[in-house]
């Protein structure tokens with residue numbers, strides 16, 4: 001067996017160790033290279049979170065690249081410390097940002113839940129909000145939450161690309177949601193999607209110009225509902241024509257301006273009309289107020305109504321002059337008019353009741369008046385009858401001595417006025433013999449026949465009465481003495497000419513007369529006395545004659 005010497009053995013051992021060292025160095029080199037690459041990649045991965053951190057990472061990468069050797073780079077302590085501090089701060093900031101993001105999603109969900117969204121979308125929103133609260137402090141959860149939120153937002157904008165947004169929702173809910181989404185996504189979609197540039201424009205037309213169709217439809221609806229005054233009609237027609245054409249976004253602003261000007265003009269016109277109406281209403285109410293005030297002196301209800309009307313009219317006047325919101329003003333005026341109507345109804349009812357009461361009173365009064373009239377007529381007739389009886393002789397029907405006195409007073413007044421007055425007293429000759437011969441009743445009958453004959457013969461204007469017994473008296477105002485004497489003579493002759501018969505016997509019946517003309521300076525009894533004296537003379541001279549007293 002060959003044995004190696006000691007030097008060879010140590011040389012072989014050295015060479016083996018050298019190879020082993022070279023292999024180890026190579027391995028370290030490989031590890032360093034891999035570590036450097038890993039560090040580079042990690043620093044690149046960590047970039048983009050914070051500006052200061054990015055700066056430190058760039059410095060780190062520069063340091064890693066600096067020597068270009070395969071040796072381990074010498075990283076400055078300060079850089080490592082700064083990097084460490086920066087990473088700590090960045091972590092805290094990242095946590096804060098995640099928290100803010102979750103808070104924001106939470107608030108946004110809260111606000112969107114107030115919107116009239118379909119039930120399925122609301123459920124989805126509630127899920128997002130719930131998870132946002134669960135995943136606080138969890139970066140992965142935060143990212144997941146952000147993803148959910150973005151997906152939900154995409155559904156609002158383009159649901160057709162996201163498929164079934166509500167999962168197991170009912171067909172009704174689906175229809176409801178689709179309707180809403182169609183409207184919402186259509187609007188957002190049109191807003192966000194640009195259209196090719198119109199001819200003559202280099203820029204594509206912004207997507208929001210598509211909402212011009214919605215604006216046009218809305219404006220057309222508005223135009224149909226507007227009450228357009230005559231002087232604005234032309235402007236309205238022009239606007240309608242523009243709206244019928246396809247508007248582009250360049251025209252949108254001027255059309256909106258024109259529409260708003262028209263709306264303001266219509267509102268202003270309506271307001272002026274309303275103010276004019278209110279003013280004329282005020283004038284009418286004032287007149288009504290005046291009428292009621294004029295007739296409100298005697299009736300409590302009228303005074304009350306006048307007060308109410310005053311108050312309401314003042315309210316309306318302050319509304320009219322106060323301006324303010326037109327609709328509110330109109331509503332208040334209507335309210336005041338309602339109050340006036342109620343007051344008028346009350347007033348009218350009270351007036352009706354009052355009129356009914358007074359109509360009843362008037363009817364009663366009329367009834368009483370009628371019965372009073374009948375009563376007074378009856379009394380009048382009775383009085384007339386009594387007066388007639390008081391002033392007439394019951395046997396002959398001629399006026400009596402009382403009537404004679406009354407007539408003499410009246411005619412005496414005529415005498416004092418300058419009219420001549422004449423008197424005649426007549427007495428039946430030997431009347432006593434009628435009573436004595438044929439009885440008292442025959443005497444009465446003689447008195448009646450004489451009275452009737454005298455009355456028949458007497459001319460108008462001569463007053464005849466029975467003074468009592470068989471004595472009659474006559475009075476005449478005016479005329480002359482000869483005429484009066486002749487008239488008396490005719491009476492005498494007429495009585496004498498009557499062929500009187502009593503119990504088959506022809507009987508002579510005559511009258512004697514005494515005549516006198518009144519003197520202005522004498523009294524009625526003096527005139528009577530002179531006439532009576534003349535009668536006495538006639539009797540004394542043989543009866544059946546007349547005697548005239550000297551004037």
Ligand SMILES: Nc1nc2c(ncn2[C@@H]2O[C@H](COP(=O)(O)OP(=O)(O)OP(=O)(O)O)[C@@H](O)[C@H]2O)c(=O)[nH]1
Pocket residue numbers: 427428429430431432433435439440441442443444447468469470539
């Ligand atoms: N039947 C009747 N007789 C009456 C009435 N009033 C008076 N006498 C009567 O008339 C009569 C009047 O008579 P005298 O005064 O004497 O006069 P005379 O008989 O008319 O005679 P002379 O006058 O002188 O011509 C009396 O007998 C009375 O009773 C009466 O109303 N009826």
